Structures are given as structure tokens and as C-alpha cells.
Amino acid sequence: MFRPRCGLRQKFVYVVLKSILYSSWLLGIFPFKYDPKLRRLRRSKWLILFGLAMTSSPLILMLKQSAEYHEHGIRLDVFQRNSVLHQIISLKEVVGVVTICTVYLRTLWRSKHLEEIYNGLMLLKANYFCSDAVECPAFDVYVIQKGVLIVVGLLAPWIVHFGTPNINVPVMNVLVVSLGKLGTLLLAVHYHLGLAFIYRFVWLINRELLSLVSSLRGNQMGSSSRVRFLLKLYTKLVQLYSRLADCYDYQTVLMMAVFLSANIIVCFYMIVYRISLGKMSFFVMLIMFPLALANNFLDFWLIMKVCDLLQKTGSQTSMILKLFNDIESIDKDLERSISDFALYCSHQRFKFLHCGLFYVNREMGFNMFVASFLYLLYLVQFDFMNL
Numbered sequence: 001m002f003r004p005r006c007g008l009r010q011k012f013v014y015v016v017l018k019s020i021l022y023s024s025w026l027l028g029i030f031p032f033k034y035d036p037k038l039r040r041l042r043r044s045k046w047l048i049l050f051g052l053a054m055t056s057s058p059l060i061l062m063l064k065q066s067a068e069y070h071e072h073g074i075r076l077d078v079f080q081r082n083s084v085l086h087q088i089i090s091l092k093e094v095v096g097v098v099t100i101c102t103v104y105l106r107t108l109w110r111s112k113h114l115e116e117i118y119n120g121l122m123l124l125k126a127n128y129f130c131s132d133a134v135e136c137p138a139f140d141v142y143v144i145q146k147g148v149l150i151v152v153g154l155l156a157p158w159i160v161h162f163g164t165p166n167i168n169v170p171v172m173n174v175l176v177v178s179l180g181k182l183g184t185l186l187l188a189v190h191y192h193l194g195l196a197f198i199y200r201f202v203w204l205i206n207r208e209l210l211s212l213v214s215s216l217r218g219n220q221m222g223s224s225s226r227v228r229f230l231l232k233l234y235t236k237l238v239q240l241y242s243r244l245a246d247c248y249d250y251q252t253v254l255m256m257a258v259f260l261s262a263n264i265i266v267c268f269y270m271i272v273y274r275i276s277l278g279k280m281s282f283f284v285m286l287i288m289f290p291l292a293l294a295n296n297f298l299d300f301w302l303i304m305k306v307c308d309l310l311q312k313t314g315s316q317t318s319m320i321l322k323l324f325n326d327i328e329s330i331d332k333d334l335e336r337s338i339s340d341f342a343l344y345c346s347h348q349r350f351k352f353l354h355c356g357l358f359y360v361n362r363e364m365g366f367n368m369f370v371a372s373f374l375y376l377l378y379l380v381q382f383d384f385m386n387l
Contacts, residue, residue: 016147028054058180191248224333304365314350
């Protein structure tokens with residue numbers, strides 16, 4: 001499904017995409033088999049059952065571990081010192097379990113729709129966007145950044161485990177948490193990689209439109225049929241984007257809420273551990289928790305980045321079509337095709353409105369960062385006497 005391209009960066013992108021694909025198959029969260037003859041994905045019921053078994057096992061083990069701690073009254077020193085933090089952590093565990101179950105079950109439930117969407121993207125790539133000579137730097141950079149953040153995110157539980165003083169958590173429990181986190185991250189990255197591929201295809205359409213503008217300015221002939229064909233491809237991409245966003249709507253909202261709450265809790269945990277208990281060394285405070293916090297923030301920001309990138313690229317299509325207005329003596333059929341293209345772009349835009357509540361873009365991401373800081377400030381003020 002993925003082919004390596006020339007260049008070190010492109011080969012690295014190929015390795016990241018292959019690693020995500022095989023890891024998803026290994027964890028049972030990608031219930032599709034690839035048919036090399038037909039060059040399409042097929043949903044497998046056996047893979048769905050395997051995925052349910054693989055995804056439910058870490059969740060059951062984590063719930064069993066939490067029940068054992070509660071039964072034996074095992075609590076960390078920081079929870080004994082600050083009951084508010086313990087209540088918040090307990091609430092987050094409940095929300096986390098609900099989020100994981102919802103993300104897994106809804107993704108499997110919509111797997112038939114996802115099969116059609118993925119096959120549609122693969123068909124477009126194989127038939128119309130298969131040129132490996134054209135590089136899209138933003139796409140390559142995004143894939144590499146996402147792969148690096150997944151690896152760093154898997155290291156975070158181990159850093160917390162070995163960096164927190166007086167913590168007696170078995171290594172097997174940390175491994176179970178890491179597997180559960182990996183599965184959730186991979187489920188989220190499937191959606192964002194789909195958006196990244198759609199962005200790359202729209203970017204290639206814009207590139208060809210710009211080439212057509214340059215040709216017309218050089219008194220060369222332009223093909224109206226080619227413009228209509230590009231409009232057909234653009235329409236197909238908008239439809240695939242709408243269906244993909246609909247399949248991952250609730251999962252994305254829940255994952256964003258978990259990311260933001262985790263950032264707030266990590267900061268408050270660090271404050272309590274350093275100020276109240278005074279057990280955290282200055283080196284650990286500067287290395288361990290900032291690393292986990294930065295990883296969460298960067299991963300969250302990449303979600304905003306890929307959505308904003310696709311929106312801006314779609315807006316650039318309308319701006320490129322306006323350049324045809326400056327060209328004199330343009331063919332009537334070509335002018336009509338360009339007008340139809342511009343009219344379609346003005347009515348169909350790439351906008352990420354999740355659950356009808358908010359748009360996902362850079363502005364909203366910045367507002368969410370500010371809201372996280374304010375919630376942390378409110379939490380410190382509320383429990384200031386216990387710090």
C-alpha cells in the first residue's frame with residue numbers, strides 16, 4: 001500500500017507509515033486485510049474478534065489492578081497528602097475507561113464505512129496521484145513528527161515509573177498501560193493520517209491549477225476537460241473528508257478532552273509533589289514531567305495543525321481560481337469550467353465542526369491551551385490551603 005520514495009526523508013516517512021500499519025494489525029485495531037490482486041482493503045470478522053480480544057485484555061488488567069489497589073488500600077504519598085488530586089485522578093480513570101471503550105467500539109462499529117473511505121483514498125492515489133516525483137514537504141514532516149511523538153509517548157509511562165521516588169508499581173502494569181496507550185494513539189493517528197493524505201491530494205490539485213495559470217499567461221492553450229476532471233477529483237476528496245470526519249467525530253472530541261485534562265492533572269501533580277511533599281528532585285522536575293507534558297501538548301497541537309493545514313489548502317484553491325480572472329482572451333468552455341470549480345469551492349469547504357460544538361483550527365487550539373492554564377490556576381486556588 002505504501003511505496004518507498006527516493007530521498008532519506010521520504011524513506012523515513014515510508015518506515016513510519018509501515019510501522020503504524022503493522023503495529024495496528026498486531027494490536028488488532030485495524031480490522032482490514034489487504035488484497036494485493038484487487039489492491040483494496042477488505043474487512044475481516046476474524047480480525048474484528050481478534051481486535052476485541054486484544055483491546056479488552058489491557059483494559060481488564062488495568063481495571064483489575066485498580067480494584068486490587070482499592071481493596072488493599074494502597075495509595076501513593078501524594079494522594080494521601082492531597083485528597084483533591086486523588087479524587088480528580090479517580091474521576092479521570094473513569095472518564096479514561098469510558099473514552100477507550102467508546103473509541104474502540106465506535107471505530108469497529110463504523111469499520112464498514114471506513115473500509116469504503118480507505119479504499120476510495122487508495123484508488124485515488126493509485127490512479128491519479130501516484131507520481132512519486134512530486135514531493136509534499138508538509139505531509140512528510142507531519143508523518144515524521146507524528147511517528148516521533150508516538151515513540152516518546154510510549155516512553156513517558158516508563159520515565160514516570162522509574163523517575164518517581166518511592167513508587168512500587170510492577171513493571172508488568174506499566175507494560176499494560178503502555179500497550180493500552182499505544183492502541184489509543186494508533187486509533188487516533190488513523191484519522192489524522194487520512195486527513196494528511198487528503199491534504200496531499202488537494203495540494204497536488206492546487207499545484208496543477210497553478211501550472212495551468214502559468215501556461216495561460218504564457219499564451220498557451222488550456223484544457224477545459226482537465227479542469228472539469230480536477231473538479232471531479234476535488235468533489236470526491238470533499239466527500240471522503242466528510243465521511244471520514246463523521247466516522248471519527250465523537251472519538252476526536254473525547255481524545256481532545258482526555259489530552260487537555262491529562263495536561264492539567266500532570267501540572268497539578270507536579271506542583272503537589274514538589275511543594276507539598278518536597279520529594280521530587282530538581283532534576284526530575286525539570287526533565288521527567290516537562291517531557292510528558294510537552295509530548296501531550298505537541299501531540300494535541302499536531303491535531304490542530306493537520307486540520308488547519310487542510311482548511312488553508314482548501315481556501316488556497318479558491319484563491320488560485322481567482323487568478324484566472326486576470327487572464328485575457330480565455331476560452332469560453334475553460335472559463336465556464338473554472339467558474340463551476342470556484343462556485344463549488346465557495347459552497348463546499350474543509351471545516352472541522354465536531355459534534356456541532358466547535359471548529360478545530362489553530363485559533364481554537366490556542367484558546368484550549370489558554371483554557372488549560374486557567375483551569376490549572378483555578379484548581380491551585382481552590383486547593384491552595386492543602387498545598
